[in-house]
Amino acid sequence: MVIEGLDGAGKRTLADGLTAQLRAKGVSVASLAFPRYGKSVHADLVKEALHRGHGDLADSVYGMAVLYALDRSGAADDIRALRDAHDVVLLDRYVASNAAYAAARLRQDAAGEVVKWVWELEVDRFGLPRPDAHLLLRVAPAVAAERAERRAEAETDRERDAFETDDGLQRRCAAVYDELAASGWLAPWHVLDGVAGVDLEALATTLLGQ
Ligand SMILES: Nc1ncnc2c1ncn2[C@@H]1O[C@H](COP(=O)(O)OP(=O)(O)O)[C@@H](O)[C@H]1O
Numbered sequence: 001m002v003i004e005g006l007d008g009a010g011k012r013t014l015a016d017g018l019t020a021q022l023r024a025k026g027v028s029v030a031s032l033a034f035p036r037y038g039k040s041v042h043a044d045l046v047k048e049a050l051h052r053g054h055g056d057l058a059d060s061v062y063g064m065a066v067l068y069a070l071d072r073s074g075a076a077d078d079i080r081a082l083r084d085a086h087d088v089v090l091l092d093r094y095v096a097s098n099a100a101y102a103a104a105r106l107r108q109d110a111a112g113e114v115v116k117w118v119w120e121l122e123v124d125r126f127g128l129p130r131p132d133a134h135l136l137l138r139v140a141p142a143v144a145a146e147r148a149e150r151r152a153e154a155e156t157d158r159e160r161d162a163f164e165t166d167d168g169l170q171r172r173c174a175a176v177y178d179e180l181a182a183s184g185w186l187a188p189w190h191v192l193d194g195v196a197g198v199d200l201e202a203l204a205t206t207l208l209g210q
């Protein structure tokens with residue numbers, strides 16, 4: 001099960017809340033967040049590039065997307081092992097993040113070239129496990145930006161990066177996410193209202209029933 005959404009949408013908060021709710025129902029839950037900073041050299045290169053390291057690396061949409069994909073490729077066996085050992089594996093961001101951000105950066109839509117390329121690279125070529133469902137935590141880009149900014153003030157080592165401070169990118173990314181959800185890209189999507197707040201009890205019941 002994959003949680004997707006803009007930077008600051010509240011994905012980590014939702015993952016924590018949903019994990020607690022599912023565990024309270026006796027369900028065993030494992031979770032993993034991408035990029036895997038501190039665990040994967042590819043993820044660390046991404047983070048450094050987003051904070052102006054490695055020259056013009058961050059300017060390359062395909063170059064950055066390959067790094068995100070290699071981070072996931074390195075986790076594929078771990079994901080399969082977690083899936084075998086637990087009832088639910090919750091992933092905070094996955095392949096759809098690459099599709100949404102790369103398309104938004106290139107000003108393409110969900111039917112564009114780069115979204116197809118992400119599928120071919122990550123699903124067809126790297127053979128990453130396909131999720132059963134996505135949860136799109138939908139909030140207005142301005143709300144996500146405000147939450148990300150507040151988080152940056154409150155937590156050390158969370159200064160906003162090149163993607164997070166780009167309001168136009170976040171707006172386009174929100175539109176691509178909506179299209180991916182509407183087309184059922186890679187797996188079915190549940191759209192959640194991240195502004196009104198998510199009813200965790202109802203969500204857990206729905207997910208377990210499917
Ligand atoms: N439903 C919510 N209402 C208000 N603030 C929230 C909500 N969910 C998360 N936040 C806050 O917004 C910030 C970003 O949330 P976080 O879960 O880290 O987002 P993400 O993982 O999507 O980047 C955090 O400071 C968090 O405490």
Ligand SMILES: Cc1cn([C@H]2C[C@H](O)[C@@H](COP(=O)(O)OP(=O)(O)O)O2)c(=O)[nH]c1=O
Pocket residue numbers: 007034035065068069093094095097098099101102161163164
């Ligand atoms: C996982 C992933 C993230 N991204 C983008 C989304 C975010 O703007 C950025 C960093 O990921 P993010 O989850 O926001 O990490 P953090 O909140 O710890 O900085 O990378 C992609 O473009 N492709 C991907 O495959």
